[in-house]
Amino acid sequence: STGAVIFWQWANQSFNALVNYTNSNATTEVNTKRLLTAYVSATGSALVVALGLKRVLAKRSSPLMQRFVPFAAVAAANAVNIPLMRQSEITQGVAVMDENGNYVTKSKYAAVKGISQVVLSRIFMAAPSMTILPVFMERLEKTRLFLRHKWLSGLCQVLFSGLILLVTVPAGCALFPQRCSISSRQLSLLDSDRLQELKNTGRTDLPERLYFNKGL
Numbered sequence: 001s002t003g004a005v006i007f008w009q010w011a012n013q014s015f016n017a018l019v020n021y022t023n024s025n026a027t028t029e030v031n032t033k034r035l036l037t038a039y040v041s042a043t044g045s046a047l048v049v050a051l052g053l054k055r056v057l058a059k060r061s062s063p064l065m066q067r068f069v070p071f072a073a074v075a076a077a078n079a080v081n082i083p084l085m086r087q088s089e090i091t092q093g094v095a096v097m098d099e100n101g102n103y104v105t106k107s108k109y110a111a112v113k114g115i116s117q118v119v120l121s122r123i124f125m126a127a128p129s130m131t132i133l134p135v136f137m138e139r140l141e142k143t144r145l146f147l148r149h150k151w152l153s154g155l156c157q158v159l160f161s162g163l164i165l166l167v168t169v170p171a172g173c174a175l176f177p178q179r180c181s182i183s184s185r186q187l188s189l190l191d192s193d194r195l196q197e198l199k200n201t202g203r204t205d206l207p208e209r210l211y212f213n214k215g216l
Helices: 002-022 032-060 069-085 087-092 108-140 144-148 151-173 184-190 192-200
Strands: 094-097 103-107 179-183 209-213
Touching: 002 032, 002 069, 032 069, 032 087, 069 087, 069 108, 087 108, 094 108, 103 108, 103 184, 103 192, 103 209, 108 151, 108 179, 108 184, 108 209, 144 151, 179 184, 184 192, 184 209
Parallel strands: none
Antiparallel strands: 094 103, 094 209, 179 209
């Protein structure tokens, strides 16, 4: 039913929001009001995107293509949920350090770069189990064994998804380095206000590379 779909999508997006918050950059402070606003906007927007995309694609695609609708919905929801749940990093910036770990300043560009990489990593993690597995299962479900025992389909999907995720989750986390970096030139071009603050304090000897934790 529609109600069940909405409930499970909300539960999924709430879980994603919790994961996104706990794996965010720890150098950015978030008060309770801002956190609740981020949660509502993240889960609400992701829910609308996921359900809307699923409804549109399900009507216009072939039975085989309909198997890829959940992946399209998950990818779109991730692209919405993660930035909104970590929006304080984008508005305030994240701490960037020199190569020795000494604090230099905060950068909004670094936040955007880090969050973008996290979005791509999450989509990469989900892609194999939600793109390769549907094609494999469609063929498997046409065999005599699976036609005779319908329950095997659900069992195999859970089993194969788990096995695939054992590989794709660590691979996705390793797709981009945890300790990410930007150049001081990028800071001067894209965070000119922060550069001006540094100049006002007499800091002009910026290192060539600035490092930050992108989160997971």
